[in-house]
Amino acid sequence: MSITMKALVLAAAGAACLAASASMAQQAAKIAPERVNEIVKDTWKNPAEGWQSRVDQDETQKVCSETRNQPNAQQSSAILAREKATIVFPADGKVMGDWKKGERVANTGTGGQFSDRPDTYRGGNCYACHQMAAKELSYGTLGPSLLEYGKIRKFKPEEAKEAYAKIYNAQAVQPCSNMPRFGHNKFLSEEQIKDVTAYLFDPESPVNK
């Protein structure tokens, strides 16, 4: 195939993609948000005490839902600013905890479900989506591989601080990221986030072996 032909094929494919996303947007517009809210209300009529806030959306969730995680430039900067403001770093500035405890957080998928007790240990379930230590073969692929995460970043303290921030609130780094905002949503404690940061950055952690 000549270069011109290739270019033409690519352009045609691009146009088809645009047409497809335009028709998707049209389809999405067929129902008023108020009607969707009515259906949501009908589906969760009486949430358990303290759980209504899980049904209601905050501004960031709303924008990410409506735009199918593709916010425009203005929406993106609004999300970045809003979410960045939520990050609380440890008072003593130390973002690294105990990597062994971090491994437990990364491996645990329980906690916070309606089938769990309120005191069930909450994990970050990192392995559900990410490859981490080379020895663990049961990992998901929804997120990027984190193999040798600290080693690749030369164990730089400023990189560890960034990782802490990303775990605390992923959307302060990438608007509408699929990753949960673990710190902001108070799903993991500060100590747990420090432990996961250590799991990624401690040279002794299996992630870097």
Add this chain to the structure above:
Amino acid sequence: MRVLKLTFLAAGLMLGGLGAQAQPADQTEKEIEKYREMIADPMANPAFLNVDRGEALWAQKRGEKNVSLESCDLGEGPGKVDGAYAKLPRYFKDADKVMDLEQRLLWCMEKIQGLDTKDVIKRRFSAPGVISDMEDLVAYIANKSSGMKFAMPLEHAKEKEMFAAGEALFYRRSAVMDFSCATCHSEDGKRIRLQGLPNLGKPGKPAQETMGSWPTYRVSQSQMRTMQHRLWDCYRQMRMPIPDYASDGITALTVYLTKHAEGGELLVPSIKR
């Protein structure tokens, strides 16, 4: 004996899981596939007990009016069960709303039989020692569409509205993990841990195979389950509160998913991990 056999199979999978540590990932996937084939044998599927019980329950006189469900219209005309499931959810004029099978059955129990459905809803999901009328009826009625292709009408304005609502719900992010259905089910070839995730955000084979295999006997739960339970379980993992049984949100999502399964074949009740 059947149950015993299944227990052995389940134990086999768990062992296979442990063995996975020493094998490459594609080898593990092959082992899981082999296990899926082993449990797909319909002769060893306990869900056919649900089908038999459902058939008897359909003809049983109950409620204040002491009549059976045999005059219930599932969309194909009063009492017509053959092929009805393949066309649900759909709009019902008498109720002036779009209903999935469970919503329709509850409606018929109340209107035709004069049955107080409180107890039926309480037993909506079976458990050791608890039989679910709803699971049994769905098993029976869905089985009467086995071998047929999905053909939901999606013509009435309210059916189209429910599809749009289902799409909105599919992408709706909420709760402490910020998850939506799309977080896990809108890309091809992804997995959670070692479990493959079907892309349900578009028409195609993954949606056809997923929707075409529910209701199903879940070996891990030792119970037959319907789509109502599957979506309840999704929202559980998403950290949402319990969605109401047979509510419009569940039906909207079922419309959206069933549309993406159009042309796919139903083979139900199936059997799964």
